[in-house]
Amino acid sequence: MGIRAHHSEPTDSELLEWLVHTLDSILGQGPVVIVTAIALVVIAIPLAIAVLALRRRGGRQA
Amino acid sequence: MASDGSTGGAGTGQRSVFYGWYIVAAVFFMVFVSIGFRQSFGLFLPSWTEEYEVSVSFLSTVAFVGWMVNGVAQPVVGGLADRYGARVVAAVSVAVLGLSTIGMAFSFNIWALAFFYATLASFSNAGAMFTPLTPLISRWFVRRRGAALSVITAGGSGGAMLLIPFAAYLLELANWRVALGVIAGIMLVLVLPLVLVVVRDRPSVMGLRPDGDAPTNADGSQRTPIYDGPLTVSHWREAYRSAPMWQLTLTYVVCGITTAVIAVHFVSFAKTEGINETTAALAFGLLSFANMASVLVMGFFISDRVQRKNSLTVIYAVRGVGFLSLLVMPSSVGLWVFAVVAGSSWLATVPQTSALTAEVYGVRNVGAITGMLTMVHMCAGAVAVLAAGFSFDYFGSYDPFWLVSVLMLGGASLMAWTLREREVSARYRPMQLAEA
Numbered sequence: 074m075g076i077r078a079h080h081s082e083p084t085d086s087e088l089l090e091w092l093v094h095t096l097d098s099i100l101g102q103g104p105v106v107i108v109t110a111i112a113l114v115v116i117a118i119p120l121a122i123a124v125l126a127l128r129r130r131g132g133r134q135a
Numbered sequence: 136m137a138s139d140g141s142t143g144g145a146g147t148g149q150r151s152v153f154y155g156w157y158i159v160a161a162v163f164f165m166v167f168v169s170i171g172f173r174q175s176f177g178l179f180l181p182s183w184t185e186e187y188e189v190s191v192s193f194l195s196t197v198a199f200v201g202w203m204v205n206g207v208a209q210p211v212v213g214g215l216a217d218r219y220g221a222r223v224v225a226a227v228s229v230a231v232l233g234l235s236t237i238g239m240a241f242s243f244n245i246w247a248l249a250f251f252y253a254t255l256a257s258f259s260n261a262g263a264m265f266t267p268l269t270p271l272i273s274r275w276f277v278r279r280r281g282a283a284l285s286v287i288t289a290g291g292s293g294g295a296m297l298l299i300p301f302a303a304y305l306l307e308l309a310n311w312r313v314a315l316g317v318i319a320g321i322m323l324v325l326v327l328p329l330v331l332v333v334v335r336d337r338p339s340v341m342g343l344r345p346d347g348d349a350p351t352n353a354d355g356s357q358r359t360p361i362y363d364g365p366l367t368v369s370h371w372r373e374a375y376r377s378a379p380m381w382q383l384t385l386t387y388v389v390c391g392i393t394t395a396v397i398a399v400h401f402v403s404f405a406k407t408e409g410i411n412e413t414t415a416a417l418a419f420g421l422l423s424f425a426n427m428a429s430v431l432v433m434g435f436f437i438s439d440r441v442q443r444k445n446s447l448t449v450i451y452a453v454r455g456v457g458f459l460s461l462l463v464m465p466s467s468v469g470l471w472v473f474a475v476v477a478g479s480s481w482l483a484t485v486p487q488t489s490a491l492t493a494e495v496y497g498v499r500n501v502g503a504i505t506g507m508l509t510m511v512h513m514c515a516g517a518v519a520v521l522a523a524g525f526s527f528d529y530f531g532s533y534d535p536f537w538l539v540s541v542l543m544l545g546g547a548s549l550m551a552w553t554l555r556e557r558e559v560s561a562r563y564r565p566m567q568l569a570e571a
Contacts, residue, residue: 104304111301115321119164119329126157126333130341 213506228262285434395516
């Protein structure tokens with residue numbers, strides 16, 4: 074949904090504006106719902122990785 | 136994440152996921168956040184132009200300086216990762232990136248904001264992206280190196296896909312200062328602890344072997360990790376005395392030119408061809424999907440099974456076909472063909488080039504060497520963006536630049552094909568040397 078830059082090229086602002094409108098029309102949800110949903114995903118990913126990695130390390134030591 | 140089917144040194148006889156894949160997952164998330172943040176810069180432009188009453192061209196200059204600083208930082212962070220380990224470099228980089236993002240959020244004049252973005256955030260961002268991760272992953276993976284590097288590369292695509300909308304909606308809900316504060320919080324509260332808790336610089340510190348191999352061979356002899364290539368160097372400068380470094384550099388220059396020009400000029404190109412913005416944006420969505428899919432498919436099913444130079448040959452040739460479609464097809468069709476064809480080659484060069492560099496020049500200096508390659512890639516891209524603009528102003532069309540791109544990509548494909556990988560890569564001339 075954005076230009077795939079290799080390293081650090083900023084994405085075009087007009088495209089980003091279009092992206093928000095498109096997501097609004099597709100999802101039909103308000104910004105609070107979408108921000109909450111993405112925030113939960115963003116929090117869940119590192120927590121899951123850390124828990125699984127620590128369990129794996131604990132399993133090795135046992 | 137995938138199981139390699141080994142016990143990963145657990146010694147329990149149970150099948151378990153090799154710990155290296157947890158490290159891949161952790162740095163995937165780091166790249167996911169750092170690139171997602173980096174690419175959301177454009178979102179903040181309208182807020183900044185309004186609040187600080189500055190022109191878009193001024194902010195574009197700030198972005199350009201940040202781009203160059205990020206490029207110059209690559210060999211520095213790569214060299215630091217070689218010397219002190221990727222874990223500390225990544226952790227410090229994420230911490231500085233988070234703090235400089237807070238600095239941006241609290242900036243009450245444009246110069247302070249420009250300083251934080253173009254210097255501290257841009258420099259530290261380099262340490263939270265691909266360059267310092269090449270030595271890390273190269274130590275944890277030998278046989279599955281291409282696959283592991285590909286997963287991390289895909290993290291960049293995923294971050295942009297999720298965090299750009301996230302930042303956009305935060306802007307809609309609150310304001311740019313809150314949005315930057317949340318991004319900084321993600322870095323400092325989620326990414327930094329994750330890196331510190333999960334990442335370890337080499338498998339030996341956990342009593343493991345690369346790829347989760349058993350410590351001994353079937354005959355009971357000690358198995359030693361293969362970290363050095365036939366052209367292993369003791370200093371990154373020595374790499375420039377051999378042909379592969381120049382071949383990789385020149386192909387990466389072409390890569391930088393062709394990706395940067397599209398990143399910056401594609402919307403403008405679409406408009407000059409009478410294509411509306413929505414169609415152009417949809418084409419980019421398709422390009423993103425093709426890119427992420429191709430990186431993962433190539434990483435898991437092709438990269439570690441064929442010569443990497445053959446993969447690069449095909450990738451550059453495919454991208455050349457994509458650019459050719461912009462020249463020879465009607466724009467309305469060429470746009471979509473380009474999105475699929477060139478999109479599938481977009482990020483695929485990164486893991487292939489990084490893995491090949493480690494296998495040719497060894498792991499000890501691979502951070503600095505890939506950093507040099509990345510710096511050249513980015514600087515070439517920055518210059519090409521300006522050149523494409525001048526070319527358009529002079530010719531009134533992007534066609535001359537697309538033609539040059541096709542020719543350059545053909546040359547890059549040929550250049551990659553002539554690389555004598557079987558003679559210079561550790562994959563084909565294994566040497567049993569001590570661990571790096």
